[in-house]
Amino acid sequence: MLPILLLLISSCSATTEWWGDLRAHLNPARQAPFYDVTYDEKVNVCPQGLHADAIPEYVYFGTMLATMTVEEHDQCLQKCAEKPRCKAVNFFHPFAYQEKGFCELLTEGQLDNPSLMRPFRKATYYEKIRCRELDDVEDVDEEITEKAPEEMVREKKLDMSKLMKKLSAKVKEFNGAGGFRAARR
Known part of the structure; x- marks a missing residue:
């Protein structure tokens, strides 16, 4: 009787792990991951x-x-930066009838x-929370000033002309093969 009970318990936990992996794989986020930079003049922990x-x-x-309620997600990130054991944060955005969001600090x-x-709607997971270094800020300025606006416009025009050439070639190929009538056969 005991071996059957142990087998049943182990299969239940394995089923939950498998289902969680499957859901995350089949339900990609509607928005792409990004990185976030926040500034707060009142905080001395991270001046940059x-x-x-x-x-x-x-x-x-x-x-x-x-766990705590916070006005903005940056307050949640700041609380995590202050605690050495905090590795990540779940921030639950406030609903229409709420004024504050909910923050979970994770170990x-x-x-x-x-x-x-x-997957969880109206929530965002943050990780790799750290203070920005002075070098990070200078690198961003250099990237912005590297290309002049005229160069960027010229590159976009070249990309657009390449796209139009490819598109016109595909249209000619499609029409030469019989168009929609050939596609229906």
Whole structure:
């Protein structure tokens, strides 16, 4: 009787892990991941602002360090930056009838256990939360000033002309093969 009970318990937990992986794989986020930079004049911890990688419409169901309500997501990121054990954050955006969002500070992230990432609307998962360095800020300025606007416009025109040439070639190929009538056969 005992071996059957142990077998049943082990299969239940394995089923949950498998289902979680499948859902995350089949339900990609509607928005692409991005990184976030926040600035706060009142904070002395990170004078250059905070930097974090964000995954919208996903949350991590892992071990929590603390929970709280916050006005903006940057307050949540700041709380995590202040705590050395905090690795990631789930921020739940406020609904229409709420004024504040909900913040979960996590002691582990998606790299620790990817199967605990789940799709969740009106929420964003933040990881790799860190203070920006002075070098990071200067690099961004250099990237912005590297290309002059005229060069960017010229590159876009070249790309557009290449696209139009390819498109016209495909239209000629399609029409030469009989067009829509040939496609229906």
